Amino acid sequence: MSSVSSDVFFDDEKLQQGADENFVEMEVFDILDQARRENPALTRKEEITIAVNLCKEKLRLLSDSDEKEERTLRQGYLDKLIQLGLEKQTIDDEDGEKEEIVRVRGHSFVIQPIRGRNPTCEVCMTTIWKLMHAWRRCKYCGLRTHDKCTSSVGRMCASSLVTRRDFSLNMNICQEQGLAAQNYRCHECAHPLSFEESSTLEPRLCDYSGLYFCSSCHWNDQMTIPARVLHNLDSEPRPVSRASKQLLAMIDNRPLIPLAAANPMLIKLNSSLKRITRIRSDFLFMKCYFVSCRSARQLRILQYLCRHQHFVESADLYTMSEMRDIVSGKLLEEMEDIHQVFVKHITEECETCKGNAFICELCTDKQIIFPFSDNVSMCCKCLAVYHHKCFELRSRFCPRCERRSKRAPVDIDPNERL
Amino acid sequence: MSGTRRKALLKVIILGDSGVGKTSLMNQYVNRRFSNQYKATIGADFLTKDVMIDDRLVTMQIWDTAGQERFQSLGVAFYRGADCCVLAFDVTNAVSFKSLDSWRDEFLIQASPRDPEHFPFVLLGNKIDMEANRAVSAKRHVTMAQSWCAAKGGMPYYEVSAKEAVNVEAAFQAIARDALARESADTSDFPELENNINLNENNRSSSSGGCNC
Structure with missing residues (x-):
């Protein structure tokens, strides 16, 4: 019961956050409108300075209280500040040399070449005919749009979400609230949705967030769901919204899954996971040998783990791609091979390491x-x-x-x- | 006869508090280099050097160790089979002299040599180039060190400077000689057995007949 209510709560927060983002945007728009009327010859750089000052002032006025509303409003101002800073940097860059990056809502849109398939614009939902239309792609989240559509992108870039200090992955398996909880509207663009047969407004469920989206915001992309792989070792890809897809693609190689902490039983019951856990703790001990061994440094022996950098730092975090490899058995194989190389160096080949036994x-x-x-x-x-x-x-x-x-x-x- | 059976590798271990100059001593002796930069040793590492002792070529394997306790988390299996242990202290630092006892005890416990009373130790007092820093006269501390050495079964004592390469070469030569002497004594204690027992030859005798499960 408690988990359900917490999810409703989470939902409210999201909606509230959306409203606050708009509120911040409107405030900035108002003050800039006024400034433009006073001084028609305002450059964009000066406008940014005004907006930055506004955001800073508002942040100063906001109390430090931990109330939900204040917190989300603060986050809204912070996000806007970052966006403005990036935009200013773009302008500065362009002053120096012509670098073509458009920064909107945390995205960094880079102009794309005309080769290859014609993608679909995620803003106007029409095909980008590469030969005729200039088009851009966000270099962080991969969002594709027409050059002319970049200014109307509504979705925050996934990169600005994951760099927030309080970011965490949703570790609950898809908890659907039903359309009523969303007012029969798409969670992202508020487009009306309905399950009626005659309706063309088909609601699509995102398996990661448990929310419904319209067909513009949910393209039936298939992704492995962190919660499902963590709790069920189920790496089967499931349909997710565009926003979730971009987020999950971005965190694919980040160590964010606290397997041992979140699901200790699984390690006890699953023999290959048990072995991987053991190997990982061994790696940490072996690291002590390698850092004090000259020949290991020369051989760059720790480079064997270069695809799993975090393995030499801690023993319990996994990335999503590793979780998939655990399910398929590939990770264990790879780890056993590396383990063998390490054991051989320390216990057989290296005089120094053997001396430190x-x-x-x-x-x-x-x-x-x-x-x-x-x-x-x-x-x-x-x-x-x-x-x-x-x-x-x-x-x-x-x-x-x-x-x-x-x-x-x-x-x-x-x-x-x- | 016994000369051919001696191993040509001498294992020497340098122990002492952090900052007394163990790494510098080893580097001065092996590479003839010195750096004023202090860099704590992590774990233990060795360098080798070939030396001529009485017309015989010996390889010295000199193990340099971490003086700081927090860098001593790994094991010290290399103590075992050591031929000589060098205890080093800093003549300008009283604490490093007072810890010599505990370093010696630690070595004897972990290395557990066959004859701990007569295991060859050598004491090195380093940094004599900084004698001006000493409050008490050099004479007094020499007598202190010498009386300590005498109490420990006549351990040889050398005053050295890794920075100015004073006495380093001579001290290590003496160390090698001591270790070698100890070794020839050892080999005479344990004459090689004439009839070696080959375990692999006898274990096939019962393989005829019977069930293999």
Whole structure:
């Protein structure tokens, strides 16, 4: 029950946000209109300065309270400020050299060549005939429009959404509210929608957001849904709205899926995920060896993980493309190969890494062990490694920690000289 | 006879507090280079150098270690099989001298040599080029170091400067000689067995007949 009500709440917030965006736009428009009347020879650069000052002033006046309305209004002003800043930069760029970027609502539209298929303009929904029409594409989200249509783009660029500080992926599997919750209108453009048979206003459900869209804002693009892959390991692509598609395409290679935190049971039950989790924690230990090993640095051995940079930083975040590869089994294969290369370097090939191995201090066994070996335990304080059995038998007593703590109280004045 | 069986690799380990100049000593000896820049060593690493000791070519494998505790999270398996341990301190820093005991103990625990009482240690007092910085006279600290060495079973003591390459070469030569002497003593303790037992030859005897499950 609680999850449903929270979703309604989320919905309200979205609508509210849309209204606030328009409110900010109107305010800016009003003040510029007035300024233009006073001084007809106003350049666009001067207009931007006026608008920036307005937004800054409004932001200063807004209290720091965490109320929903204030928050969304603040976000509206912030977004506008960023847009204006980018636009100003474009003008500055153009003053210097002619760089053709049009910046609208966070998009950066770049003029496109005339080769290839004729795409559809996402603003006027007609074909872009490349030979006749100049057209542009946003270099961040890939939105395509006619050159003449760029000024009327209504959708915020997905890049400005994902760079917001409070951005998070929707991790609830499609929770539909029904058309009534949207006033029988498209969530994005407010075009009327109806399920009546005679109607041509077919509502299309976006599986990512759980909202209905009109056919202009929802082209039945198929994407893997983060929530479904996280909770069900279901990587089947499902129809999503244009906005969701652009967002999901953008975050495809960003480590945003907290698999272990969001779904700990899955790792316990799924053997290949269990193995991947183990390999990832091994990678973090191996990294300690590689950063202190000259030959590993020369070999650039960590470059094996260049497609998965975040694997050497933490052990629990995954990207969407990795989640798909987990389901298909490709990721495990790739990880096993890299794991093998790493293990071989540390335990066989490299004299330095082998020198940095551990020997269990709690028994007489002379075999070297590593933090990533099987059946070992690690002291969580000093990271010393022991055989699991030896460590448990001594109730997890760590002799290295004890020696260090005895050494620690240096009661000598460091400035004292011999 | 025993000469041919000696291994030509000597493993030397340098220990001491952070900033006493372990890396500099090694670099001065192996590469004849010195830098005033301080860079903390992470983990442990070694350099090798070929030296002639009494007409015999030996390879010295010198392990430089991290002095800072926070860079000592990895294991010290390289202590095992060491032929000599060099303890280094900074003659202008009293704390680094007082930690020598704990470095020595740590080494003996982790390396667990066969004969800890007679394991060859060598003490190096580094940075004698900065003697002007010393509050107390050089004489007093030499006697201090020497009495400490005597208490530890007559450990040799050298005053060196990695910066000015004073005494570094001589100290390491002596280290190599000490390690080598220790090694020849070792080999005589453990004469090689004449009848080696080959495990692989005997284990096929029971393979005739019987079930293989």
